[in-house]
Amino acid sequence: MTGxxxxxxQALEEVIVTATxxxxxxxxxxxxxxxxxxxxxRDVNLDDVKDLVSFTPGVTGNSKDSFMDSIRVxxxxxxxxxxxxxxxxxxxxxxxxxxxxxxxxxxLFDVERAEVLRGPQGFLFGRNSISGALNIFTRTPTQGExxxxxxxxxxxxxxFTGELGASFDLTDSFSVRVAGYHSEEDGYVRNIxxxxxxxxxxxxxxxxxxLYDAGGNLTAKLYVEYEDRDQSGTIYRATGxxxxxxxxxxxxxxxxxxxxPRKINIDEPDNGIIDEGEAMSIGxxxxxxxxxxxxxSLTGYKxxxxxxxxxxxxxxxxxxxxxxxxxxxxFEQELRLTSDNEGMFNWYTGVSYYREEIDSLFxxxxxxxxxxxxxxxxxxxxxxxxxxxxxxxxxAYVLYDYFGTYDWVASPTxxxxxxxxxxxxxxxxxxxxxxxxxxxxxxxxxxxxRYNEDKKEFSQEVRTDLNPSPVLGPRVQTGxxxxxxxxKDSRTWSEPTYRGVVNYRPNDDVLLYASVTxxxxxxxxxxxxxxxxxxxxxxxxxxxxxxxxxxxxxxxxSYEVGFKGTQWDGRSQVxxxxxxxxxxxxxxxxxxxxxxxxxxxxxxTVDANGVEGTWNLGLNDYMxxxxxxxxxxxxxxxxxxxxxxxxxxxxxxxACEGQAMPGAPEWTAFAVINGSVPVGKGEIYGNLSWSxxxxxxxxxxxxxxLTTSFPEGAREVGEFNDVQLLAGYRADSGWAxxxxxxxxxxxxxxxxxxxxxxxxxxxxQFDISPSRPRTxxxxxxxxx
Numbered sequence: 001m002t003g004x005x006x007x008x009x010q011a012l013e014e015v016i017v018t019a020t021x022x023x024x025x026x027x028x029x030x031x032x033x034x035x036x037x038x039x040x041x042r043d044v045n046l047d048d049v050k051d052l053v054s055f056t057p058g059v060t061g062n063s064k065d066s067f068m069d070s071i072r073v074x075x076x077x078x079x080x081x082x083x084x085x086x087x088x089x090x091x092x093x094x095x096x097x098x099x100x101x102x103x104x105x106x107x108l109f110d111v112e113r114a115e116v117l118r119g120p121q122g123f124l125f126g127r128n129s130i131s132g133a134l135n136i137f138t139r140t141p142t143q144g145e146x147x148x149x150x151x152x153x154x155x156x157x158x159x160f161t162g163e164l165g166a167s168f169d170l171t172d173s174f175s176v177r178v179a180g181y182h183s184e185e186d187g188y189v190r191n192i193x194x195x196x197x198x199x200x201x202x203x204x205x206x207x208x209x210x211l212y213d214a215g216g217n218l219t220a221k222l223y224v225e226y227e228d229r230d231q232s233g234t235i236y237r238a239t240g241x242x243x244x245x246x247x248x249x250x251x252x253x254x255x256x257x258x259x260x261p262r263k264i265n266i267d268e269p270d271n272g273i274i275d276e277g278e279a280m281s282i283g284x285x286x287x288x289x290x291x292x293x294x295x296x297s298l299t300g301y302k303x304x305x306x307x308x309x310x311x312x313x314x315x316x317x318x319x320x321x322x323x324x325x326x327x328x329x330x331f332e333q334e335l336r337l338t339s340d341n342e343g344m345f346n347w348y349t350g351v352s353y354y355r356e357e358i359d360s361l362f363x364x365x366x367x368x369x370x371x372x373x374x375x376x377x378x379x380x381x382x383x384x385x386x387x388x389x390x391x392x393x394x395x396a397y398v399l400y401d402y403f404g405t406y407d408w409v410a411s412p413t414x415x416x417x418x419x420x421x422x423x424x425x426x427x428x429x430x431x432x433x434x435x436x437x438x439x440x441x442x443x444x445x446x447x448x449x450r451y452n453e454d455k456k457e458f459s460q461e462v463r464t465d466l467n468p469s470p471v472l473g474p475r476v477q478t479g480x481x482x483x484x485x486x487x488k489d490s491r492t493w494s495e496p497t498y499r500g501v502v503n504y505r506p507n508d509d510v511l512l513y514a515s516v517t518x519x520x521x522x523x524x525x526x527x528x529x530x531x532x533x534x535x536x537x538x539x540x541x542x543x544x545x546x547x548x549x550x551x552x553x554x555x556x557x558s559y560e561v562g563f564k565g566t567q568w569d570g571r572s573q574v575x576x577x578x579x580x581x582x583x584x585x586x587x588x589x590x591x592x593x594x595x596x597x598x599x600x601x602x603x604x605t606v607d608a609n610g611v612e613g614t615w616n617l618g619l620n621d622y623m624x625x626x627x628x629x630x631x632x633x634x635x636x637x638x639x640x641x642x643x644x645x646x647x648x649x650x651x652x653x654x655a656c657e658g659q660a661m662p663g664a665p666e667w668t669a670f671a672v673i674n675g676s677v678p679v680g681k682g683e684i685y686g687n688l689s690w691s692x693x694x695x696x697x698x699x700x701x702x703x704x705x706l707t708t709s710f711p712e713g714a715r716e717v718g719e720f721n722d723v724q725l726l727a728g729y730r731a732d733s734g735w736a737x738x739x740x741x742x743x744x745x746x747x748x749x750x751x752x753x754x755x756x757x758x759x760x761x762x763x764x765q766f767d768i769s770p771s772r773p774r775t776x777x778x779x780x781x782x783x784x
Contacts, residue, residue, distance in 0.1 A: 030513035038111035057612035073132035075664035082527025090129025102306030110179035120519025126334035126352030141175035155777020173214035201231035236314035314766035364477030418476035419463035428454035454522035461486035480539035489547035604638025682731035720749030
């Protein structure tokens with residue numbers, strides 16, 4: 001998909017991608033891949049890598065933070081916010097792996113194109129990715145050519161975005177491109193409890209790219225990038241529905257839920273609601289032409305630090321404030337040989353290695369008196385005094401059994417700060433080969449095999465020295481003690497994966513393909529659980545006796561057929577694909593009834609199928625359109641760990657069997673219209689875009705069984721429409737001015753929702769991150 005059309009745009013621009021390690025038209029690649037040009041990304045004001053989901057069939061979910069646990073590719077997501085596992089979706093920049101929550105999300109600036117691949121990706125990147133991949137390609141220096149631009153956007157609520165890029169020749173063989181980015185915006189969600197506005201941001205980034213090309217066999221690219229992100233953490237807004245909210249109001253009186261969907265009523269952690277991160281990366285790509293093949297070396301290093309807070313309970317009560325601090329670095333090395341792509345037999349093969357070190361602190365915070373009131377029926381001192389008096393001291397023994405003391409001592413802050421520190425050293429290597437045989441002008445086939453081995457060394461330590469509560473201790477999110485220091489463990493996972501593709505080209509304008517691909521993701525460690533487990537809040541974990549709780553790897557086998565065709569002398573391009581997959585041992589958050597701990601487990605089997613399609617059409621010399629859609633259906637089996645609520649209400653542990661995957665809408669669609677009309681020494685141009693997601697269930701729990709506790713539709717993420725408009729004048733001399741409107745219809749929707757809130761726990765049902773209101777602004781551009 002390209003940006004706004006221009007004169008003589010009747011024949012659509014050919015989009016070249018490198019998704020198969022060779023430059024080829026996206027219409028000739030036997031993969032479900034969407035290619036979005038850098039001009040298009042700027043025209044529709046896509047801010048960071050997660051925004052790509054708006055115009056990619058089969059990819060859904062977004063959030064206004066640095067977490068990746070909302071992005072689903074064909075329904076698959078990893079919702080582990082700890083750091084003992086790995087994301088299902090791989091994010092890459094110029095082929096380099098970008099990492100995990102707090103590190104993977106970066107701003108889109110000076111971008112050449114974005115390639116979004118759907119389905120298991122084990123043969124195209126050094127680091128394995130089980131659900132799909134986002135690969136961003138930034139612009140490289142253009143030797144011997146004048147190439148630069150400036151782009152400024154000014155809008156409501158203090159919006160100011162500046163972007164620039166320029167190339168310079170330092171010698172005949174060495175060029176440099178410098179690109180910079182700044183973006184800021186005031187918040188639009190008002191907290192009535194504090195008067196602060198949230199969902200604001202302030203981001204700065206710079207990238208320097210060096211290119212060495214002397215016209216011989218050797219070329220090299222060096223990327224150096226730094227980004228500083230300062231924005232709001234996730235905003236949760238209570239709905240006032242469900243049993244636990246009523247329970248809290250019985251105890252504390254009326255809790256105001258603002259009628260305005262862009263207002264909230266929450267307490268805030270001491271550091272505020274923040275999502276702050278710094279990331280620095282260096283990448284070197286060297287290509288050497290051997291004549292019969294090209295040897296490619298990718299060497300990358302990335303370092304980041306991250307600080308995040310949120311009020312998860314979405315109320316003015318301190319039920320659960322969350323904080324995360326992490327530092328990490330990542331090193332990768334890949335070597336690849338690619339044949340010269342001539343003749344009936346072609347191939348590529350490679351080996352890769354990575355090593356990651358991650359150090360994280362997680363905090364769950366709760367008010368002591370609220371803990372005692374909710375779980376024991378009175379304030380902490382009142383509970384203990386009451387039972388000591390009523391039972392002549394017998395409750396003191398219960399106090400000792402659960403909390404290790406006969407006497408109640410209050411926290412000096414009145415809160416429990418449950419800190420858990422995890423450290424991980426993760427490493428792995430892989431080797432892969434992909435072979436392509438061309439039997440005739442019409443038929444060819446590819447087979448590929450990859451072997452993966454991943455090792456994780458992991459430790460957990462509960463930092464009671466950071467918890468001011470001398471009695472209640474780690475009972476907010478951890479539930480165990482490590483009195484003699486961290487508990488440690490090490491595990492290794494390995495598995496081969498394979499892919500087979502058959503392609504048929506009846507003519508130069510049509511590609512039909514069929515593929516079968518397997519995918520794998522290694523297991524990991526729970527950030528909030530030890531093994532062996534025990535009664536919540538009473539576990540004392542010792543090195544040599546206990547170890548961090550772990551979970552196994554997951555796997556998928558996916559079958560896909562596809563059609564790619566060009567019609568009407570290049571004016572029309574159609575892509576259609578249909579898939580079926582079976583996903584086993586999905587890694588997902590589950591829980592034990594009555595225990596608030598966050599646990600990742602391997603759950604059941606998911607059978608899914610779907611259809612995805614896009615159509616790009618050049619209507620005439622001045623207008624083109626792009627359309628896309630996706631349909632998805634799934635059925636989950638063996639998901640008892642998710643169904644404690646079904647068992648509680650219906651007495652049937654299998655009440656959730658056969659349900660669709662939560663968070664994955666059945667239908668999604670988008671449309672884009674680009675147009676231009678020559679006027680004077682330039683053109684009037686414009687862009688109108690629309691993206692839509694259908695509503696989706698947000699849990700596996702049986703909706704019809706819980707109508708007494710939840711209103712109809714309360715366990716669904718609502719549908720949304722997002723319409724954007726840009727119109728302006730672009731001069732032949734290089735400057736342009738345009739007006740833009742985001743969320744043109746001022747649609748009120750949320751990124752997601754949560755169905756928590758049964759009376760057995762204090763968490764309420766909430767909506768996540770209200771949509772940005774209608775926003776207007778002006779855009780100024782100059783190309784030189």
